[in-house]
Amino acid sequence: MSDQSKVLSKDELEAALRKIGAERYHSLHPFHKLLHGGELNKFQVQAWALNRYCYQAAIPRKDAAFMARCTERELRREWIHRIQDHDGDGVEEEGGIERWLALTTGLGINPEMVISTEKALPATRFAVEAYVDYVQKGTMVRAVASSLTELFAPKIHEERISGMLENYDFIDESVMKYFRRRLKQAPRDANFALKYVLEHATTAALQKDALDALTFKCNVLWSQLDALYLAYYSPAMIPPGAFREEDAN
Amino acid sequence: MSDQSKVLSKDELEAALRKIGAERYHSLHPFHKLLHGGELNKFQVQAWALNRYCYQAAIPRKDAAFMARCTERELRREWIHRIQDHDGDGVEEEGGIERWLALTTGLGINPEMVISTEKALPATRFAVEAYVDYVQKGTMVRAVASSLTELFAPKIHEERISGMLENYDFIDESVMKYFRRRLKQAPRDANFALKYVLEHATTAALQKDALDALTFKCNVLWSQLDALYLAYYSPAMIPPGAFREEDAN
Numbered sequence: 467m468s469d470q471s472k473v474l475s476k477d478e479l480e481a482a483l484r485k486i487g488a489e490r491y492h493s494l495h496p497f498h499k500l501l502h503g504g505e506l507n508k509f510q511v512q513a514w515a516l517n518r519y520c521y522q523a524a525i526p527r528k529d530a531a532f533m534a535r536c537t538e539r540e541l542r543r544e545w546i547h548r549i550q551d552h553d554g555d556g557v558e559e560e561g562g563i564e565r566w567l568a569l570t571t572g573l574g575i576n577p578e579m580v581i582s583t584e585k586a587l588p589a590t591r592f593a594v595e596a597y598v599d600y601v602q603k604g605t606m607v608r609a610v611a612s613s614l615t616e617l618f619a620p621k622i623h624e625e626r627i628s629g630m631l632e633n634y635d636f637i638d639e640s641v642m643k644y645f646r647r648r649l650k651q652a653p654r655d656a657n658f659a660l661k662y663v664l665e666h667a668t669t670a671a672l673q674k675d676a677l678d679a680l681t682f683k684c685n686v687l688w689s690q691l692d693a694l695y696l697a698y699y700s701p702a703m704i705p706p707g708a709f710r711e712e713d714a715n
Numbered sequence: 716m717s718d719q720s721k722v723l724s725k726d727e728l729e730a731a732l733r734k735i736g737a738e739r740y741h742s743l744h745p746f747h748k749l750l751h752g753g754e755l756n757k758f759q760v761q762a763w764a765l766n767r768y769c770y771q772a773a774i775p776r777k778d779a780a781f782m783a784r785c786t787e788r789e790l791r792r793e794w795i796h797r798i799q800d801h802d803g804d805g806v807e808e809e810g811g812i813e814r815w816l817a818l819t820t821g822l823g824i825n826p827e828m829v830i831s832t833e834k835a836l837p838a839t840r841f842a843v844e845a846y847v848d849y850v851q852k853g854t855m856v857r858a859v860a861s862s863l864t865e866l867f868a869p870k871i872h873e874e875r876i877s878g879m880l881e882n883y884d885f886i887d888e889s890v891m892k893y894f895r896r897r898l899k900q901a902p903r904d905a906n907f908a909l910k911y912v913l914e915h916a917t918t919a920a921l922q923k924d925a926l927d928a929l930t931f932k933c934n935v936l937w938s939q940l941d942a943l944y945l946a947y948y949s950p951a952m953i954p955p956g957a958f959r960e961e962d963a964n
Contacts, residue, residue: 701950
């Protein structure tokens, strides 16, 4: 990926990371263009939301797995709010997972079915668990850098909010609160992680770790959309046991 | 999946396992029908062989991970030949991975590219690693039962050997030796594993583990073909970084 013999400046490393996003972030995937452009029917949007729930639900486990190997207290102190952002506290803050369930319930899917993840595509679960696994191995730079897709999230969330509200009569503001909230949360996380990576990736090997990790994470997101595209859009080949129209109430 | 309150007889459990195979084994996947029926071009067959290499190459790691938690010496003594079957000894026995490379090389793909697995679909790698991970968790019945897809392998191998030899002028007997050899190896392994599962899955919970494990493993195989179908057949959407026509040769 990068020339392993040369150490990049911070600016060069940041540019190389942003280039990966520009080429591989899942905003470029045809399924997202269909989703945001109003080209999907309600069942297809349900399938997307049900599958994407697996990812949302796994993020606090991913962050706990990261913290389990993090020996720097300062880093843990910063990282812990990611878990809280997604889990909420059950009192004042509902959290990202609850907000995602507001979307799936608003779409008319039984929340127990969503939470069980049993009807999700196996490919979704494999990709998500690969991410949980990834942060447990290799260098800390690699683990932190795998979260850098957040750098590119606000743009896709803005596109999603306006596109879905405009194009689907079964979507209203109340079910889009997950994305509104992430517009504020993601930049904070991304800026911290980027700063960490730029400061700590001081050798060619660590810089390669960072670039590889971001590529890996883009693959995790991309492959989930590939699986949705095949199963629910074209050629609409739903694998055995996965979410079908008769499961959608 | 099964009624958790009822303990099945050995015959009923075997029947339930075979039913999963009959409904979910990847012999039923449209990509295999295309492959065996001569409906793919050489590039598509290359993509299949290159991706499937990831699976082949991971099997000895999977079996070592299994043995790492296996406290019964008798079971390890039986299991170790699976690693040897795939790795060979470099002297008298080339092993399954080497035989798979004879196929990819015979198809004209650079073996270094194949071995690196860098051009494989991310979805392939996620599915394969999910299998390596799976045998490390849960009960031993679950870990053993995840190998039971071998019960259904001989039929697909026979179909593949005759179909591919007949339908593709770039396939000859010399590159099909992997499958010829597996015709003998797979039944031995499958019969042992089936006997183990039938003897040890003596509670409803363990029987559910066995059935779930076989379902999981069918998903591992199926999702690899889903990814190939989308990327290389229809709509032929190759994800960023994966094997492309210009990589072949």
